[in-house]
Amino acid sequence: MKTVDLLKGLCAIVLALAFLLWLYGTFTNQPDFVTAAMWLGDVLVMLPAYLIPTITAWLVKSPRLKTIALLNILGGWLLIPWIVAMGMAIKRDDLRAQD
Incomplete structure (x- = not known):
């Protein structure tokens, strides 16, 4: 498996996890999960930029x-x-x- 394909899959998994955390935190009124989802989203954007x-x-x-x-x-x-x-x-x- 190529490294680029592995990185794409890893990013997709982390993005899906962030989205699911955000959904769960939003609908169960748990702001800690929403905050964790925002942190994961920030990492997905800022790490490649860095x-x-x-x-x-x-x-x-x-x-x-x-x-x-x-x-x-x-x-x-x-x-x-x-x-x-x-x-x-x-x-x-x-x-x-x-x-």
Whole structure:
């Protein structure tokens, strides 16, 4: 099974769980379940946004993937390391070799 298919399935399961928690909390008047559903939804949106440099480096098969992932995970919550990681992810060294 491919990694992308596995991630799609995992995201679908977490999204379904968040929706079911929200439904249950809404109709049984239990705000804790609604809050948990909102947290799960936030994680589904914010985690991929936080890891955009790492995902980009993985998709373009960057030779600096480990460095980018480490910088992104450890320092990505600050703006400057996130921008540096994104710059490293989209930098194309193979274009310079063709000149």
